[in-house]
Amino acid sequence: MIISIPEISIVIADDHEIFRDGFKLTLNSVENFTVIGEASNGTELIEVVNKTKPDVIITDIKMPFMDGVEATKVLMNESSNRKVIGLSMFDDDETILDMLEAGALGYLVKNAEKAELIDAVNSVYKGEAYNCRFTNSKLTKILALRKKRKTAPVKTEPLTERELDVIALLCEGYTNKEISEKYCLSLRTIEGVRLKAQEKIGAKNIAGVVVFAMQYGLYQPKKSR
Incomplete structure (x- = not known):
């Protein structure tokens, strides 16, 4: 029996071009992942998402002009079916709750390992919250x-x-x-x-x-x- 692997299109947003390039390279190295768009701030992210309609959106939290939290709120208000993963440089407790309240399904720190990134994308693609056990311990505090x-x-x-x-x-x-x-x-x-x-x-x-x-x-x- 042949099991088909879904092709997952991804848009990434981060205000640091070097990080975006490295992140894009990592994602594109996964057989069924394809980065189809990128943005440097929340405003650009909304435009790119509406144009490309990706399966999964990965966005940095702190960006100029419009941050990831506000961009996620706008995107989710436009369509509740969007699947967003929040991304942050640090394990910032406050941003976890802010992103989840905005409608994100997952949360990752930027130093996450490749395997964790793959798990997050696959989980969110299926509509499942990523890493609930980790997030819940934080949410309680x-x-x-x-x-x-x-x-x-x-x-x-x-x-x-x-x-x-x-x-x-x-x-x-x-x-x-x-x-x-x-x-x-x-x-x-x-x-x-x-x-x-x-x-x-x-x-x-x-x-x-x-x-x-x-x-x-x-x-x-x-x-x-």
Whole structure:
């Protein structure tokens, strides 16, 4: 049986040309990855994305004129189907939450290894949040510092027990496929539960579900021993 590998088109944004060139070289060295556009700031990124319609967008956070967070907000408002990975030079706690709230599905630091970059692109391409386990430990600390934990909004439609269970597993880094296997249910059923939960809480994607769940106390991370 021959398994076809999807061709994934990518647009990258970073204000440093040397970094873009190196990053582009790394991505293009992967058999099924092709960089079809690049930008040096958020404004250019929006133009390039609208022109090329890539499968995955990888954007630096801090750029001139318009940063990655604002550009992501604009892109997601135009189409919620866009798949964005945020990129930063440092492991900056604040930017993780900012990017996820803007609608990004993944987050990477610029010194990430090639294998990690490939995993991130493939995961986000499939609509899965990348590296939830890493991000969640950070989110817990960030939300505590911001003191933003509240009760769920009154207008939010109550979540069912199954929806809460699925949300908890998403927060722990499980994929839809892993959740379907855990509950012995079809992948379509789990995706339906997840989409309904997203609709109820107004989240753009899985990463948004994780942010919402932690911010409003729907999920409590297990304490590490």
